Amino acid sequence: TPMQSTFSIIMLALVDGEPRLLSLKQALRVYVEHRLEIVRRRSQYELERARQREHILAGLRIAIQHLDEVIDLIRKSPNADTARERLMKRFRLSEIQAQAILDMPLKLLAALERKKIEEEYKAVAALIKELEGLLRSPKKMRQVVAEELSSVKEAYADRRRTHIVHLKQGEKKVSMLTASELTPEKLIWVAVTRDGLISRSLEDKPSSLSGKEAPIFYIQANTRDTLYLVDENGEAAAIAVHAIPEASQPSGGTPYNKATALKTPNRLAAVFRLPAKDARKPGQTPGEDLFVVTATRLGMIKRTAANELPGPSAGSFTLVKVNEMDKLGWVQISRGLDDVLLATASGMAIRFREVEVRAMGLVAAGVMGMKLQPEDELIGMGLLPDSSEVFLLASDGSAKRVRADEFSRQGRYGQGLLAWKLPTKIHVVGMTVGRGDSRIIIHLAKLAAKAIRLDEAVLQTRAARGKNIVEIKAGDQITSITVPWGLVEAQGVATPAKRLRKPATAKAASPRKTETTKRQASVSKSSAGKKPVGTSTTRAKIAAGTTTEPPPNKVKASTTTTKTTTKSRQVEKPTSNTQKKAGRPRSTKSGTEQLSLPMPPQKDSDKTGTKPVARKTTKSSSQEAGSTTTKKTPSSSKSKPAPSTTKSSRKTTTPSKKPGGDGA
Numbered sequence: 001t002p003m004q005s006t007f008s009i010i011m012l013a014l015v016d017g018e019p020r021l022l023s024l025k026q027a028l029r030v031y032v033e034h035r036l037e038i039v040r041r042r043s044q045y046e047l048e049r050a051r052q053r054e055h056i057l058a059g060l061r062i063a064i065q066h067l068d069e070v071i072d073l074i075r076k077s078p079n080a081d082t083a084r085e086r087l088m089k090r091f092r093l094s095e096i097q098a099q100a101i102l103d104m105p106l107k108l109l110a111a112l113e114r115k116k117i118e119e120e121y122k123a124v125a126a127l128i129k130e131l132e133g134l135l136r137s138p139k140k141m142r143q144v145v146a147e148e149l150s151s152v153k154e155a156y157a158d159r160r161r162t163h164i165v166h167l168k169q170g171e172k173k174v175s176m177l178t179a180s181e182l183t184p185e186k187l188i189w190v191a192v193t194r195d196g197l198i199s200r201s202l203e204d205k206p207s208s209l210s211g212k213e214a215p216i217f218y219i220q221a222n223t224r225d226t227l228y229l230v231d232e233n234g235e236a237a238a239i240a241v242h243a244i245p246e247a248s249q250p251s252g253g254t255p256y257n258k259a260t261a262l263k264t265p266n267r268l269a270a271v272f273r274l275p276a277k278d279a280r281k282p283g284q285t286p287g288e289d290l291f292v293v294t295a296t297r298l299g300m301i302k303r304t305a306a307n308e309l310p311g312p313s314a315g316s317f318t319l320v321k322v323n324e325m326d327k328l329g330w331v332q333i334s335r336g337l338d339d340v341l342l343a344t345a346s347g348m349a350i351r352f353r354e355v356e357v358r359a360m361g362l363v364a365a366g367v368m369g370m371k372l373q374p375e376d377e378l379i380g381m382g383l384l385p386d387s388s389e390v391f392l393l394a395s396d397g398s399a400k401r402v403r404a405d406e407f408s409r410q411g412r413y414g415q416g417l418l419a420w421k422l423p424t425k426i427h428v429v430g431m432t433v434g435r436g437d438s439r440i441i442i443h444l445a446k447l448a449a450k451a452i453r454l455d456e457a458v459l460q461t462r463a464a465r466g467k468n469i470v471e472i473k474a475g476d477q478i479t480s481i482t483v484p485w486g487l488v489e490a491q492g493v494a495t496p497a498k499r500l501r502k503p504a505t506a507k508a509a510s511p512r513k514t515e516t517t518k519r520q521a522s523v524s525k526s527s528a529g530k531k532p533v534g535t536s537t538t539r540a541k542i543a544a545g546t547t548t549e550p551p552p553n554k555v556k557a558s559t560t561t562t563k564t565t566t567k568s569r570q571v572e573k574p575t576s577n578t579q580k581k582a583g584r585p586r587s588t589k590s591g592t593e594q595l596s597l598p599m600p601p602q603k604d605s606d607k608t609g610t611k612p613v614a615r616k617t618t619k620s621s622s623q624e625a626g627s628t629t630t631k632k633t634p635s636s637s638k639s640k641p642a643p644s645t646t647k648s649s650r651k652t653t654t655p656s657k658k659p660g661g662d663g664a
Contacts, residue, residue: 059097199253205611380431
């Protein structure tokens with residue numbers, strides 16, 4: 001590629017009707033004088049036309065003011081010539097005015113039409129005054145020329161390609177600093193609004209994410225970074241972040257087609273940032289390179305090395321070739337080690353390794369990432385780091401979060417699995433990957449945008465229905481969801497210090513564990529009022545705090561009510577070895593022995609196959625039964641054995657009936 005191009009121009013022009021060879025300065029001066037002459041002649045022509053129209057309108061006004069007399073005069077005239085002469089003589093009109101009155105259609109006699117004539121007369125009079133002032137003032141004429149040249153520049157000019165970085169002073173070369181080197185390195189926020197306005201914040205403080213002025217793209221970037229804007233057809237343009245105009249609010253930005261080289265009228269599909277071009281060097285080991293992953297609405301996916309993208313320039317480039325009838329939907333930045341998740345409007349999703357998509361050049365279209373059903377399309381693409389969650393949003397305003405591990409890994413270009421089963425008239429409108437404290441912006445067609453946290457949606461399984469988080473009014477609909485980009489950690493390029501973490505609510509949301517916890521709490525509550533069985537001497541020692549040895553024939557109680565399901569089953573279904581060792585003292589990991597519930601005596605029900613079940617209790621319930629911190633049991637009192645329990649269908653029931661009897 002040549003670094004410079006040389007071309008010649010013969011600057012030959014007609015000056016005062018004669019051909020002359022001009023210098024650049026002379027050509028500019030002659031062109032300005034030519035434009036001034038055009039403005040003068042055009043204004044003179046418009047002034048003459050305006051005066052002629054004003055003359056006719058003045059005659060019509062006279063006729064309207066004396067309407068009855070004009071009609072009577074015309075009615076009594078034998079012919080048109082006589083009528084014209086009588087009008088000229090009676091109202092002192094010119095021949096042109098009198099003829100205009102005779103040619104006036106009857107519809108102009110209506111009140112509304114008469115009002116229009118008055119308004120037109122005033123407008124023409126104002127135009128005449130303006131044109132006369134313009135012709136008398138050379139300064140105003142030059143101002144008109146400047147405004148017209150600015151319009152030509154906006155319509156046809158291209159960006160400057162030459163950037164002067166060095167100057168020479170004699171034998172010594174003087175280096176000049178570029179704008180990026182003079183710009184202080186700091187973090188700022190770049191916003192792009194629905195109206196196509198782009199701006200960067202004055203400081204590292206994001207503006208409001210809700211309301212009608214909420215940006216559709218919101219990215220945190222460094223002033224040394226490069227920002228890329230991509231439209232739905234795959235055309236992209238790069239701009240240095242420090243060159244983006246500053247604004248206190250996103251609504252005060254500049255149209256992006258003026259600030260960047262992207263001049264297409266198509267809707268923006270994505271905005272992302274990358275380090276400066278010289279900082280994007282190929283890595284030596286996997287995970288060091290950055291990749292740009294793109295996906296289209298019809299399921300095409302592509303991966304391109306970030307170092308192939310050009311830096312800021314005067315022209316646009318093709319990031320991805322988008323097929324006809326297709327549109328680019330999403331762009332993500334990755335390290336090449338994550339999994340890709342694609343979701344469709346019908347609720348299907350597929351997960352596959354990113355490395356299954358080989359790296360391609362800029363002009364490539366990519367490969368198929370997912371098989372789509374007829375009338376179906378992608379509604380989201382995400383990269384799945386470790387311990388991430390998938391957020392799904394439906395058209396009726398319902399949403400849910402699903403753990404990423406519920407989406408099993410498959411091969412690329414499959415039909416995927418069902419991520420959300422929805423009614424026929426409801427479809428999925430958005431999907432993103434992140435953590436519970438991440439924020440997203442939900443954009444509506446009519447109402448203001450709404451910013452929410454991902455954990456406002458309930459954490460459920462793929463088979464769950466979800467929960468409504470956005471109220472959709474009649475005639476309105478969700479248009480899109482956007483994720484404000486931080487330093488791209490949430491998009492799969494996380495540093496070890498900012499990896500996505502599992503939310504604290506994930507454990508409590510499991511249905512099986514919740515049911516087990518409730519059952520254990522119910523058993524603990526029912527056993528809290530029971531007195532332990534044992535000798536009065538042992539109970540007295542325990543009450544006095546002189547011994548921690550539990551009474552004989554007892555089974556160790558559960559220390560907490562939030563054990564895992566596996567441990568709960570082991571306690572609820574004791575084996576014969578557990579019963580044999582029930583009298584041994586058991587200690588917890590902390591070294592403190594716990595009081596246990598008594599074992600009921602053997603009854604005839606044991607012969608029928610029914611086994612006694614140990615009751616689970618909390619430490620607080622054990623203390624309530626015999627600890628020194630709660631009520632004490634008198635040494636002379638006798639305790640009754642607690643009734644035995646059996647477990648049937650994961651519920652605590654009463655002892656089984658004796659054979660042939662009415663009850664125990």
